[in-house]
Each structure stands twice: as structure tokens, then as C-alpha cells.
Amino acid sequence: MNWRAAWAGLALLAMTVGRAHAEPPDPVRRDYHLTARQIADGSYVVEGSTEDFSRNNGGLMVNSAFIVTDEGVIVLDTGPSRLFGEQFHALIDRTSGGKPIVQVINSHLHPDHFLGNQAFAPETLTATAETIAGISAAGEDFTTNMYRLLGNWMLDTEPVVPKTVLQAHTAVVGGHRLHYLTLAGHSDSDVALFDETTGVLYAADLVFHDRTPTTPHADIAPWLAALEALEALKFKVVVPGHGPVAQDAGPLHQTADWLRWLDGTLRQAARQGLSEAEVFRLPIPERFAALSLTRAEFERSVVHLYPALLRGQLQPSATKVE
Amino acid sequence: MGEKNVCCNSLSRSLPGWAVAVSVVWGVASAHAGQADPLASVMWDSVHQEVLAGQPVVFDPAVRVITAARVENTMQVPIEVEVDDSVGPVSEIVVFADHNPIPRILTYRPLSARPRIGLSFKVQEATPIRAAARTADGVWHVGGQWADAAGGGCTTPSAGQRSRAWESHLNEATYHRWPRADGSERLQVSLIHPMDTGLAPGIPAFYLTRLVLRDQDGTPLAELLPAEPVAENPLFALDLRPAQPGKTVWRLEGGDSDGNLVAASLPPSPQEGGQ
Numbered sequence: 287m288n289w290r291a292a293w294a295g296l297a298l299l300a301m302t303v304g305r306a307h308a309e310p311p312d313p314v315r316r317d318y319h320l321t322a323r324q325i326a327d328g329s330y331v332v333e334g335s336t337e338d339f340s341r342n343n344g345g346l347m348v349n350s351a352f353i354v355t356d357e358g359v360i361v362l363d364t365g366p367s368r369l370f371g372e373q374f375h376a377l378i379d380r381t382s383g384g385k386p387i388v389q390v391i392n393s394h395l396h397p398d399h400f401l402g403n404q405a406f407a408p409e410t411l412t413a414t415a416e417t418i419a420g421i422s423a424a425g426e427d428f429t430t431n432m433y434r435l436l437g438n439w440m441l442d443t444e445p446v447v448p449k450t451v452l453q454a455h456t457a458v459v460g461g462h463r464l465h466y467l468t469l470a471g472h473s474d475s476d477v478a479l480f481d482e483t484t485g486v487l488y489a490a491d492l493v494f495h496d497r498t499p500t501t502p503h504a505d506i507a508p509w510l511a512a513l514e515a516l517e518a519l520k521f522k523v524v525v526p527g528h529g530p531v532a533q534d535a536g537p538l539h540q541t542a543d544w545l546r547w548l549d550g551t552l553r554q555a556a557r558q559g560l561s562e563a564e565v566f567r568l569p570i571p572e573r574f575a576a577l578s579l580t581r582a583e584f585e586r587s588v589v590h591l592y593p594a595l596l597r598g599q600l601q602p603s604a605t606k607v608e
Numbered sequence: 609m610g611e612k613n614v615c616c617n618s619l620s621r622s623l624p625g626w627a628v629a630v631s632v633v634w635g636v637a638s639a640h641a642g643q644a645d646p647l648a649s650v651m652w653d654s655v656h657q658e659v660l661a662g663q664p665v666v667f668d669p670a671v672r673v674i675t676a677a678r679v680e681n682t683m684q685v686p687i688e689v690e691v692d693d694s695v696g697p698v699s700e701i702v703v704f705a706d707h708n709p710i711p712r713i714l715t716y717r718p719l720s721a722r723p724r725i726g727l728s729f730k731v732q733e734a735t736p737i738r739a740a741a742r743t744a745d746g747v748w749h750v751g752g753q754w755a756d757a758a759g760g761g762c763t764t765p766s767a768g769q770r771s772r773a774w775e776s777h778l779n780e781a782t783y784h785r786w787p788r789a790d791g792s793e794r795l796q797v798s799l800i801h802p803m804d805t806g807l808a809p810g811i812p813a814f815y816l817t818r819l820v821l822r823d824q825d826g827t828p829l830a831e832l833l834p835a836e837p838v839a840e841n842p843l844f845a846l847d848l849r850p851a852q853p854g855k856t857v858w859r860l861e862g863g864d865s866d867g868n869l870v871a872a873s874l875p876p877s878p879q880e881g882g883q
């Protein structure tokens with residue numbers, strides 16, 4: 287192990303206890319108090335809390351990341367607001383010593399992953415064709431929602447649609463061998479980035495950690511398949527979309543465990559003919575107690591996923607009389 | 609897009625009228641004048657008059673309204689109403705939302721069924737959602753819950769059914785029946801219907817107005833009087849108490865505001881694993 291790797295290990299240790307000391311966002315000064323945590327050589331994460339969107343946290347409940355290479359900086363996800371994007375960009379500049387940002391990736395269509403796009407040069411913005419279509423179609427409505435949820439933090443935020451289509455490929459950028467993976471399941475298109483050189487897997491919202499997975503556009507079967515594909519990678523560090531960075535596959539297992547339980551529970555309820563509101567009240571196993579927002583996210587997932595499962599149980603009436 | 613404000617975008621228009629109603633009915637409406645609205649809604653006196661004709665009410669926790677604490681899809685808000693047996697026989701349940709320009713969502717006459725119903729409806733903004741159950745003494749027992757329609761960060765309102773695909777299938781029913789161990793029978797029944805409120809520009813009101821479920825011998829088992837706010841392609845969950853659970857063929861009859869009829873035959877459903 288070289289000194290860099292050893293140092294990265296130390297940084298990780300520091301990080302696991304460090305989050306508690308990070309200054310929370312300041313709604314009065316509109317300051318997210320962003321700090322970059324180094325997780326590997328040239329590799330940084332801005333860690334959000336595991337709360338829900340609120341006016342107190344300004345939407346800082348998502349993880350954004352960047353990789354500083356000799357050929358410039360690669361950014362993964364731009365956060366929930368223009369203000370976040372600007373403060374994130376400034377943090378990247380300070381950390382990299384002003385190296386150019388050569389690529390910005392929007393991992394998927396959800397607003398906490400692209401609403402900081404305004405702060406970055408338009409020609410650097412990339413996303414898959416599906417995500418570009420999703421942001422184009424729903425960007426305005428997402429933005430309206432976020433204004434309602436975050437208030438002042440959203441000032442002057444507008445959706446910016448990436449123009450450059452990102453496809454699955456492998457590239458060497460400034461000495462980092464990067465695998466751009468196009469998967470699906472959390473949404474209809476989810477990008478994960480695996481930096482083979484550092485061993486860091488940027489999983490975006492395919493992986494949640496100590497935070498209940500969200501499902502507004504989820505399809506659980508491909509999501510589970512995507513988690514299996516990610517686990518097959520020989521990663522040393524995983525950066526979830528939400529929740530603390532980890533050094534093992536624990537967050538992948540936790541996400542899969544929840545999704546399997548959720549799917550099984552909803553299918554069972556549909557076979558029994560329960561109404562949506564009855565499903566809200568079903569018990570959640572004790573083993574998920576470590577996840578934040580379990581009950582609230584379960585309710586939301588019922589609304590997202592249950593109606594189709596229940597309607598799938600219905601059959602046409604025997605006759606239709608004119 | 610056009611449909612998303614269909615339910616409530618005329619709220620501001622309707623406010624002045626409601627404000628007048630408030631001043632008129634205050635103090636004469638309630639048999640329990642000292643009882644404050646537990647949901648502290650400024651619209652309570654107005655909806656009390658409009659939906660329950662100002663008749664005597666009692667706020668009663670035995671009438672439970674269960675809905676999503678945080679509404680994401682305002683076009684499909686799920687709700688379940690459940691009245692405890694402790695209140696005695698219930699002739700009618702009215703479900704309503706204070707802040708909807710059309711407050712009444714549905715009237716349910718359970719007849720021999722359990723006083724309990726599940727459905728989805730449309731809402732645009734935070735509102736108390738209530739159920740009033742009328743007992744033999746004529747008193748309405750009212751329960752409710754606030755629903756916060758702030759939406760979720762990662763969801764958008766559904767665009768609504770703008771295609772005309774429903775036209776050739778209007779009022780067709782799909783359903784399933786589940787006999788329960790207690791002798792009741794759960795019915796989930798859905799009808800194809802746009803349930804237009806008439807509040808969206810250029811789209812007249814067009815909604816189901818009456819549904820009666822009958823047993824094979826014609827005995828009515830339950831009756832529903834939906835209103836405009838019921839969600840499109842409505843799905844109702846009912847707990848019937850037929851004479852012969854799981855045996856007889858039921859009929860669903862009724863119609864919509866344009867006089868189109870509903871007539872569906874609902875034989876017992878095949879049961880999974882002979883359950």
C-alpha cells in the first residue's frame with residue numbers, strides 16, 4: 287500500500303466521525319456550508335443529511351461528488367438548487383486549485399441531482415438520452431415542487447437540460463480509468479460511475495444508505511438487477527446517492543433488502559385485496575429501524591407502486607349491458 | 609398538464625361566496641356549538657352548511673379517515689374511511705374536503721355493508737379531509753385528517769387522461785371479490801370514467817353520480833353517490849355483508865351525469881389456493 291492509499295484510508299476513518307461536526311446549512315445566510323471530504327486520491331464527496339427536503343436543510347440531503355484529475359474535474363450530480371450549484375462549483379475550484387471542469391454528469395432525472403446545473407458551463411452537462419427526455423418533460427414541475435419545499439433556497443433556480451448524450455463506455459481521464467454504467471430501476475435510466483483506478487463506485491440513487499430508498503419512478507426488478515451488477519464490481523468505496531459513504535457492499539445489501547421486502551409486501555397485500563390506505567398501516571420489520579424516514583417513504587412507495595399491483599388483480603366484469 | 613389544476617384552480621373564485629356562508633350559519637348550525645373543530649379549519653362552518661346542510665354534528669374519533677400524510681399525486685389521493693361499531697348503525701357516510709371548490713367527494717350508504725370505504729380523489733392544496741357518518745338519531749359523527757398537498761420533490765402531478773381512449777370503454781367494470789373469515793366480502797371494483805369536474809376550461813363536468821350494488825335476488829347491498837372530485841377511473845373498496853358470502857352473482861348498476869348507464873355482473877372471483 288502506497289502512502290496515498292494509506293492516507294485515503296485515514297481520510298475515510300475521519301469522515302465516518304466527521305459528519306456530525308459539519309456545520310448545517312444556514313437558511314438565513316443561504317449558505318450550505320459545503321465541505322468536500324476526500325475519499326480517495328483526487329476523489330471528493332459533498333455529503334448530504336439523510337433527512338427529507340426541508341427549508342432548514344435547503345435540500346442538502348443528497349450526495350454530490352467530484353474527481354480531480356490531471357485533465358480536469360469530473361462532477362457527478364449538481365444538487366437541488368442554483369445556489370447549491372454555485373457554492374458547489376466554488377468548493378470544487380478551491381479544492382482543485384481552479385482546474386477546469388471537463389464533464390458534469392446528471393445521474394438521473396430527479397431534481398436534487400440536476401437543479402444546480404445553472405452554475406456549470408452548459409457544454410459540460412451530460413446525461414443519458416432517457417434522463418435528458420425526463421428532465422425536459424418534468425423539469426419545470428420538479429422546480430415548482432422544490433420551490434414549495436425549499437422556499438428561498440431555490441431563488442432564481444431554473445432547470446437546465448443537458449445537451450450531450452451520455453452512453454455506457456469506459457474512458458481514461460487524467461489517469462483515472464472510468465466506467466460509465468447506464469443502468470435502471472430507481473428511475474428509467476440511472477448512471478453509476480466506477481473509478482477503477484481509485485476503486486470508488488459512485489452509485490447515485492441506485493444505492494441508499496441508512497435512508498429509506500425513494501420510488502417515484504422505480505421499477506424494482508431492474509433495480510435489483512442493477513444492484514447485482516454493481517456488486518460484481520471490485521469497488522473499495524461506495525458513494526450512495528443518499529446516506530453515508532461506505533467501504534463495503536453493506537449499503538447495496540440494505541437497499542436490496544428493503545426493495546425485496548417492499549415488493550413482496552405490496553404484492554401480498556394486492557393478492558388480499560387491501561386498499562391503499564390499509565397498506566399504509568402494515569408493520570415494517572424491525573431490521574429497517576436504522577433507515578431514516580421509513581414510514582413516510584413506505585407510504586409514498588405504496589402510492590407509487592401499489593395501485594398498479596392492485597389493479598392487476600382485477601378481472602373484467604362478466605357482462606356489460608348497454 | 610391542463611388537467612392538473614382541474615379540481616381547485618377556481619378556489620379563489622369561490623372564496624367570497626364561502627365567506628358569506630360562514631357569517632350566515634355561524635352559531636345556528638351545530639347542536640354542539642361549544643365543540644371546536646379539531647382540525648381548526650377556517651372553512652368548517654361553510655362546509656358544514658354546504659355538505660351537511662348545517663345539521664347537528666359531533667366530532668367523533670370513532671370516525672377514522674386514513675390518508676397519505678403527504679400527498680404527492682394530487683389527482684389520486686387515497687383515502688379510507690372507517691367507522692367504529694361503537695357509534696351504532698350508520699345510514700350514510702359523506703366524504704368531503706374543506707378546501708376543494710366542490711367539497712363533497714362521495715356519499716356512501718352502506719345498507720348491510722360495513723361502514724367502511726376506500727377510494728381515491730383529487731385535491732390541489734392542503735385541506736382537511738373529513739368523513740361524516742349519520743346515525744339513527746340524525747346526528748353526523750365527524751372525523752378527519754389534514755392532508756398536506758405540498759407534493760414530493762421527485763414527483764409531478766399526473767397529466768390526467770387527455771386521450772379519448774376511454775370513450776369506447778366508458779363505464780366498463782373490473783373487479784375482484786375476496787370472501788373474509790368474518791363472513792364479510794371485500795370488493796374492489798373499478799369503472800372506466802374520466803370523472804371530469806367541469807372546473808377545467810373547456811371540459812364540462814362529466815362524472816359518475818350513482819352506483820348500486822345488488823345481490824342476485826335484487827337486494828341492494830350498498831349504494832354510492834360519487835361527486836366530481838372522485839379520481840378518474842375510480843376504484844372503490846367495499847366490505848359487503850351478503851346473505852351468502854362468495855356464492856351469489858352481484859350486479860352493479862348506476863349511471864353518470866350524462867345519463868350513460870352502468871350495468872355489470874360481478875360473479876364470485878376465483879380464489880387463490882382455495883382461500
Ligand SMILES: [Zn+2]
Binds near residue numbers: 394396472491500
Ligand atoms: Zn432519485
